[in-house]
Amino acid sequence: MKKHLALLLLLLVAGCDMLGIESPEKVAASREADGKAIGGACRHAGRAIEDCYALNKKADRAAVFAGWREMNDYMRENKIDEVHPQLAGAAPAAKASEDGDGERAEKAPAKGREAKARDKAKAHES
Template sequence: MRRAPLALATLASLALLAGCDLLGIEGASALAERRAAEGKAIGAACRNAARAIEDCYTLNKKSDKAAIYAGWREMDDYMRENKLEPVPPQLGPEPARTAKADGESADEQVAAADGKPDAKADGKPARNKKAGAH
């Protein structure tokens, strides 16, 4: 009869350990699987959006490159088999923030993005700092 309490205690401890997944504690293998799946999804999305694999790596520096490539390659094969055309991205890239660090104002950044580096947003020409004051 002494085996019954030992077996009951063992079953109770196993039940508690199985509940760790319910608490949101991920094991190393579950974390690795999730990261690989996310990388594959990123790669597939990049291929579907007609992005080069190098651009995909650059845009997703924290993701695993092997997983991104696997997803990109799988989507490429799928699109070729089903004769699907890529869907170009609807949103453009974010504007570069390096000009702001160099001391340019937001108006000058907008004007430079429009291809008019000498004009401010209010329509007045920007002063040339190198020309000197008269």
């Protein structure tokens, strides 16, 4: 009976990977990969590394920098231009200001991420 119990426990412990329990190594590797992806995307979008850090506070800074640097080297070697981000929320605000309705657009209450995106777009334009 003890042998069966020991065998059952051994099988249960061996199946821990199938249960979705992540080891610290897997979590660290995932965070590093995410940070590198964030850094590469920031560089491709033409953002400064400081802006990238500010926008992604939870990401590992070393991994973000490594991804940013790798993408910078890749873009230089292959002569790839930056792709400037185009925010969906910034286009209607710009159109409204061209029509002379800019005052109403600025006075309207801003909510959530769209407002932050518009503010950033305005800051980058000036």
